[in-house]
Amino acid sequence: xxxxxxxxxxxxxxxxxxxxxxxxxxxxxxxxxxxxxxxxxxxxxxxxxxxxxxxxxxxxxxxxxxxxxxxxxxxxxxxxxxxxxxxxxxxxxxxxxxxxxxxxxxxxxxxxxxxxxxxxxxxxxxxxxxxxxxxxxxxxxxxxxxxxxxxxxxxxxxxxxxxxxxxxxxxxxxxxxxxxxxxxxxxxxxxxxxxxxxxxxxxxxxxxxxxxxxxxxxxxxxxxxxxxxxxxxxxxxxxxxxxxxxxxxxxxxxxxxxxxxxxxxxxxxxxxxxxxxxxxxxxxxxxxxxxxxxxxxxxxxxxxxxxxxxxxxxxxxxxxxxxxxx
Amino acid sequence: xxxxxxxxxxxxxxxxxxxxxxxxxxxxxxxxxxxxxxxxxxxxxxxxxxxxxxxxxxxxxxxxxxxxxxxxxxxxxxxxxxxxxxxxxxxxxxxxxxxxxxxxxxxxxxxxxxxxxxxxxxxxxxxxxxxxxxxxxxxxxxxxxxxxxxxxxxxxxxxxxxxxxxxxxxxxxxxxxxxxxxxxxxxxxxxxxxxxxxxxxxxxxxxxxxxxxxxxxxxxxxxxxxxxxxxxxxxxxxxxxxxxxxxxxxxxxxxxxxxxxxxxxxxxxxxxxxxxxxxxxxxxxxxxxxxxxxxxxxxxxxxxxxxxxxxxxxxxxxxxxxxxxxxxxxxxxxxxxxxxxxxxxxxxxxxxxxxxxxxxxxx
Numbered sequence: 001x002x003x004x005x006x007x008x009x010x011x012x013x014x015x016x017x018x019x020x021x022x023x024x025x026x027x028x029x030x031x032x033x034x035x036x037x038x039x040x041x042x043x044x045x046x047x048x049x050x051x052x053x054x055x056x057x058x059x060x061x062x063x064x065x066x067x068x069x070x071x072x073x074x075x076x077x078x079x080x081x082x083x084x085x086x087x088x089x090x091x092x093x094x095x096x097x098x099x100x101x102x103x104x105x106x107x108x109x110x111x112x113x114x115x116x117x118x119x120x121x122x123x124x125x126x127x128x129x130x131x132x133x134x135x136x137x138x139x140x141x142x143x144x145x146x147x148x149x150x151x152x153x154x155x156x157x158x159x160x161x162x163x164x165x166x167x168x169x170x171x172x173x174x175x176x177x178x179x180x181x182x183x184x185x186x187x188x189x190x191x192x193x194x195x196x197x198x199x200x201x202x203x204x205x206x207x208x209x210x211x212x213x214x215x216x217x218x219x220x221x222x223x224x225x226x227x228x229x230x231x232x233x234x235x236x237x238x239x240x241x242x243x244x245x246x247x248x249x250x251x252x253x254x255x256x257x258x259x260x261x262x263x264x265x266x267x268x269x270x271x272x273x274x275x276x277x278x279x280x281x282x283x284x285x286x287x288x289x290x291x292x293x294x295x296x297x298x299x300x301x302x303x304x305x306x307x308x309x310x311x312x313x314x315x316x317x318x319x320x321x322x323x324x325x326x
Numbered sequence: 327x328x329x330x331x332x333x334x335x336x337x338x339x340x341x342x343x344x345x346x347x348x349x350x351x352x353x354x355x356x357x358x359x360x361x362x363x364x365x366x367x368x369x370x371x372x373x374x375x376x377x378x379x380x381x382x383x384x385x386x387x388x389x390x391x392x393x394x395x396x397x398x399x400x401x402x403x404x405x406x407x408x409x410x411x412x413x414x415x416x417x418x419x420x421x422x423x424x425x426x427x428x429x430x431x432x433x434x435x436x437x438x439x440x441x442x443x444x445x446x447x448x449x450x451x452x453x454x455x456x457x458x459x460x461x462x463x464x465x466x467x468x469x470x471x472x473x474x475x476x477x478x479x480x481x482x483x484x485x486x487x488x489x490x491x492x493x494x495x496x497x498x499x500x501x502x503x504x505x506x507x508x509x510x511x512x513x514x515x516x517x518x519x520x521x522x523x524x525x526x527x528x529x530x531x532x533x534x535x536x537x538x539x540x541x542x543x544x545x546x547x548x549x550x551x552x553x554x555x556x557x558x559x560x561x562x563x564x565x566x567x568x569x570x571x572x573x574x575x576x577x578x579x580x581x582x583x584x585x586x587x588x589x590x591x592x593x594x595x596x597x598x599x600x601x602x603x604x605x606x607x608x609x610x611x612x613x614x615x616x617x618x619x620x621x622x623x624x625x626x627x628x629x630x631x632x633x634x635x636x637x638x639x640x641x642x643x644x645x646x647x648x649x650x651x652x653x654x655x656x657x658x659x660x661x662x663x664x665x666x667x668x669x670x671x672x673x674x675x676x677x678x679x680x681x682x683x684x685x686x687x688x689x
Contacts, residue, residue: 068479118669121617123407123479127604128659135653142647245649253487266480299494299595306488313476313484 014263014271017315018278021261021308025285033292039168041288046174049284050239051076051232053177053277055251056258057184058108058228060276061221063259064188066201066268067122069222071111071129072229073251074137075104077244079233081137084145084243093151101230107133108226112219130252137245144244147237156238173235180228184273187224193217201269257309258283265316282308334678340614340626343665347612348633355380355640362643367519372507376516380639387589388635389523390415390582394602395609395631396527396534396624397464397578400571402610405551405619406471406478408572411579411606413489414463415599418583420493421459423502423593425452426509445506452509457580463489464576468569486603493595501594504587513589523585530581534574534624547571551619605634612662634658 009016030037046053055072062069079100086096107129114125147153159169188194196217199207208214237243256266262279264271286304290296336342355362365379394411401408425447447455463485470481504510515522538544549557550564558564582602587593611617612633613626634655641654664670 118664124607124611124617124659127607128656131604131652131659132656135650135656138647138649139653142649250487253483256483257487260480266477297494297499299491299499302491303488303495306484306491309480309487310470310484313480314474317475 014312014316015275015278018261018263018275018282018312022278022282022285025282025289029285029289029292032289036288036292039162039165043162043168043170043174045281045284045288046177047170047239048287049280050174050177051236051248052251052254052258052283053280054180054228054232054235056255056262056276056280057177057180057273058225059252059255060259060262060264060271060273061184061188061197062122062225063256063264063266064197064201064268064271065218065221066204067115067218067221068126068256068266069108069111069129069225070123070126070252071107071133072225072232072255073248074130074133075107075226075229076233076236076248076251077137077246078133078140079104079230080237080240080243080247081140081145081245082243083234083237084147085140087147087149087152088145093149097234100234101227104226104228104230104233105223106226108229109219109223111226112222115222116215116218134245137243141243141245144242144246147241147243152238153241156241171239173238176231176235180231181273181277184224188273193220197221198269201267203269254283254305257305260309260316261312263312263316340623341629343614344612344626344629344633347662348629348636351633351636351640355636355643359640359643362640370516373511373514373516376519376521380643382521384632384636384639385524386521387639388632389521389527390586390599391602391605391609391635392527392628392631393530393578393582393585394575394606395613395627396531397575398603398606398610399613399615399622399624399627400534400538400547401478401575402607402615402617403547403551403619403622404568404571405554406568406571407482407607407617408464408467408575409479409482409603410463410467410485410489411575411582412599412602413486413493414460414576414579415583415586415602416490416493416593416595417463417496418456418460418580419587419593419598420496420502420595422452422456422509422584422587423504424496425455426504426506427502445509449508453584456584457577460580460583461573461577464573464579465569467576468572471572472565472568490595493593493598497593497595499595501592503592505591510588510591513585513587523589526581526585530578531624531628537574538624543567543570548620548622551622606631608659608662609634611666 026036026042035041055076059069059072082103083096083100086099087093111125111129114120114128115122118125155172158172160172160175162168162170188197196207196212196214199210199212200214200217204214232248236247240247258279259271259276260266260279261282262271262273262275262277264275283305286308287301290298290300290304352362362380365377365381367375368378369375394415398408398411426445445452467482467485470476470484471478474481511522512526513523517525538547546557546562546564546567549560549562550567554564557567579599583599586598590598607617609630610627612630613623613628615622615627637655637658638651641651642648646654
């Protein structure tokens with residue numbers, strides 16, 4: 001029995017810590033600022049960080065394979081600028097959205113190909129992707145492009161009321177994040193694809209020797225991250241109803257911090273996607289506490305995220321030290 | 327035969343690719359913009375007679391990047407990476423600006439203060455505080471990597487995220503303008519007609535070169551980069567070697583921050599040294615140092631940094647907007663990646679070897 005509890009703690013320790021810290025942070029926030037106890041504030045976490053959640057989901061899978069994707073912020077900027085420019089040019093949103101998604105997937109797959117076939121380090125290759133995407137966004141437009149399209153506005157501003165909770169609502173784009181989260185949970189826990197990801201993250205060489213399709217999985221993982229970034233870009237441009245090359249600066253770091261806070265090891269192979277959800281929630285709880293305070297400036301977010309990342313890395317090494325000697 | 331050997335040696339040295347890239351960019355400049363290589367002497371009211379021209383500008387404005395690239399080379403050679411250099415630059419710049427700020431608290435900055443070149447702290451103290459702040463950041467990174475055993479990328483990522491927050495905390499979230507003329511010398515001054523910052527870089531480079539080539543530290547760094555565990559077993563204190571590399575990188579970042587804030591006359595926690603970590607890594611990779619650690623060449627990294635900066639100046643002088651430069655840089659990275667990929671290497675080697683063997687048969 002003791003052995004079982006120990007195993008359970010070792011396995012789910014970081015995840016439980018993440019959830020505990022999220023609840024603790026939220027309760028502290030609620031005690032400090034009673035308005036935070038309203039249910040709507042909880043749903044605002046999802047509304048405000050919808051794109052961060054999407055990006056972090058893709059990032060989790062990439063990090064589980066032992067790689068990293070630094071291009072996400074750039075892809076968001078590119079997608080938002082490109083879609084805004086296309087919409088301004090009079091292209092139908094029903095064409096623009098699928099086109100943008102295809103573009104994101106293609107971009108991710110290309111990066112994956114460079115990493116897998118040309119044997120470039122993920123870090124360098126996706127850095128190139130970040131530079132390229134952001135630069136292209138600026139080439140499309142040097143200033144912010146507003147979106148005036150009716151369909152976009154309608155999609156962005158129609159509230160969906162939550163059943164059983166009075167006066168609580170979310171917007172339609174907010175649903176994309178949780179939806180993709182479900183897809184990612186299915187992919188990572190219940191498919192061969194997911195098992196291959198974990199195997200690759202633990203030891204790519206042995207995964208290859210076991211006959212797993214490492215090359216295909218790696219490229220698909222980066223393509224999936226591209227898909228998530230593209231969706232995040234669409235959600236982002238809907239929430240601001242604009243497109244601009246400067247959007248989502250530093251989002252890749254927030255996403256990595258959220259993934260680490262969610263208990264995923266950056267060396268790959270350990271962690272899961274549910275933790276990432278709570279990592280993102282912790283991030284947005286910190287942001288909303290700072291917003292409720294009002295006097296503290298936004299740079300405290302960065303310091304808080306940095307400190308929390310450090311704490312979680314400490315927690316991780318505490319739990320994984322015996323499991324995976326480095 | 328001897329020249330063949332020399333050529334082969336040169337082709338396989340780390341300096342080959344960066345130099346080729348630099349020469350290509352310079353040739354491109356010579357064709358597109360005839361005035362690029364023009365050098366002149368100008369009489370400056372403040373700094374006296376000095377040289378001016380695009381090439382001088384490349385070295386003058388590129389010094390922060392060269393400095394950071396020198397520090398980054400050592401870190402990458404130990405098998406790590408330092409993502410926080412941009413934040414360290416911002417912290418060092420903010421430190422300098424805060425100490426200089428003549429108007430404490432709510433006191434207004436009047437014309438009187440501005441013309442008096444007032445400063446709150448004497449200049450040597452400002453420099454010391456700048457260097458101390460950066461070195462401390464480096465020490466922190468080194469501590470996390472060597473003692474707490476956190477992966478380098480993650481450990482320095484923490485300071486990269488939090489560092490810009492700290493820089494803003496120091497300047498209270500404002501962009502601080504500096505009005506203290508002696509401070510401007512680091513980024514704008516001249517010695518014997520050449521920018522002062524070049525001398526600073528040369529000094530740091532010589533110091534680093536002496537450290538790694540005249541003492542055994544360089545060898546230790548390479549051995550730790552190749553295999554940290556076996557270095558440990560052969561009696562090298564790999565922890566302290568790593569600590570030293572990160573601390574030195576922080577030190578370089580601090581000087582870079584000093585020069586950069588002196589050059590732009592201000593400190594901005596958000597934008598000082600933005601993307602420098604990426605440029606520095608690119609410079610080191612261009613210089614042929616592998617990201618996995620091991621053999622390194624600081625001089626090749628310096629040339630890599632010069633290549634990047636020449637490229638930047640070239641793109642600016644073509645009239646490309648500063649923001650779109652990113653895409654141009656990405657193309658540069660793409661070319662570098664392609665050049666360094668195994669396919670291309672093998673292809674080019676085969677090309678050269680075939681020609682070599684033909685010579686052999688002809689003889």
